[in-house]
Amino acid sequence: MELGEYMNRKVILTSAILAASAALTGCRVAEVTEEEHEPKIFGATYMTRNNPYFDVLHEAIENVVEGNGDIVISRNPCQDQEKQNDQILEMLDEGIEVLFLNPVDWETVEPALKACQEKGVIVINMDTVVKDQEYVSSIIETDNYEAGVQCAEDMMKRLDKARIVVLDNPTQTSISNRVQGFIETVEASAEGDNYKVVARKCGQGEFEDSADAMASILNRGIECEVVLGGNDPSALGALAALQQYHEDNGVLIYGIDGSPDFKSMLNLGLVTGTSGQDPRQIGEVAAQTAYDCLDGKEVKKYISITPYMITQENLDDYEITGWGR
Incomplete structure (x- = not known):
């Protein structure tokens, strides 16, 4: 075998070995990479x-x-x-x-x-x-306390006095803090004596439970100008009961969440406001x-x-079908 031919074959063989080695090394690197992250x-x-x-x-x-x-x-x-x-x-x-x-x-x-x-x-x-x-x-x-504050402040801008129904859920601190923020804001105002909570009932934060709670309040002959729902489903449940009893005319209904469902009702003028969260x-x-x-x-x-108040007046600033700002 000529020296030149031998050298050519050696170069080809060396290149093949290096290529194979690189391929194997690449496989090992890939395997290590895959093993590096074990899903938590x-x-x-x-x-x-x-x-x-x-x-x-x-x-x-x-x-x-x-x-x-x-x-x-x-x-x-x-x-x-x-x-x-x-x-x-x-x-x-x-x-x-x-x-x-x-x-x-x-x-x-x-x-x-x-x-x-x-x-x-x-x-x-x-x-x-x-x-x-x-x-x-x-x-x-x-900030659930602040959400309640925002609803109270909006209510007091609209009404000089009111009888209020509260639908809460004592086992849920978020709702309890919202109700606390609402009530303490009203009580601390100069006109606090003009506003009275006439009924307070657990709605479990659910639409159906809140509708039943509101219906039981209406069945007792209790009248109101304002309903505070501990969240949007509670407020919408109250709306359903008020409509069923034909008592919804002129009642201000507040929720807390800023949900698409509530904003749709807000767009129709059936509810008053919600303190939104994302x-x-x-x-x-x-x-x-x-x-x-x-x-x-x-x-x-x-x-x-920080929450943010959504009403009919600023509803155009928010996407009705979505959450958040």
Whole structure:
């Protein structure tokens, strides 16, 4: 074999070996890259999925988590705290590292919180604050007290005096704080004596329960000029009952959420106003806070998001079919 031919063959063989080596190395790099990120499992539970607010909140969390290559599993306790506690234990058994929690009952969720602490699971508390805050890493919610203040201030601009019906939910701190903000604002005003709460009943934050609660109030012969719903479904439930009893004429109806359903009724002139919040923003902030916790970063214990008042007068500034500003 001629020297030149031998050298040519050697170059070709060397090139082939290098190419094969590179290909193998590339495979190994790809395999390592794929193995570098083992998906984390996040859990999420909301007091109900009967309110579209929580669907939008969950979607926002899901977008962030899945965008990071991780997994979200969720449960719906249907307003049953005992069921929610059991479902949280199930998710702990499934290996969650973070729990996004909106509790049914701010007090009796404690056993589940303790179980999370024992497992070293990070708890991000959303929308409704738990009583035992030492078990949670961060709380993200709209300033619910301010939401009530905004509704009260709007009402007092429209009426010099009023009989008021309140549909609340004592086990849900978000609604309790809204009602507190409303009532304390009225009482602190110079004309506070002109406004009187004539009935206060639990509507569970649900449309049907609130409609039944409002119907029972009307059946007792109680008259009112104003209804405060602890959230939009409560206010819309009250509207349905008032319409059924033909008592809706001239009654101011306030909700809190800024939901598309409420804004549609607002556009028709059937309700008065809602203090809006953005579940997408809450979900995104909650998800980012969870990742900061996982990365060992220091996070704020309490994150408050400012609400905004939506009425017929400024409805054009908002998208009726969507959430947020």
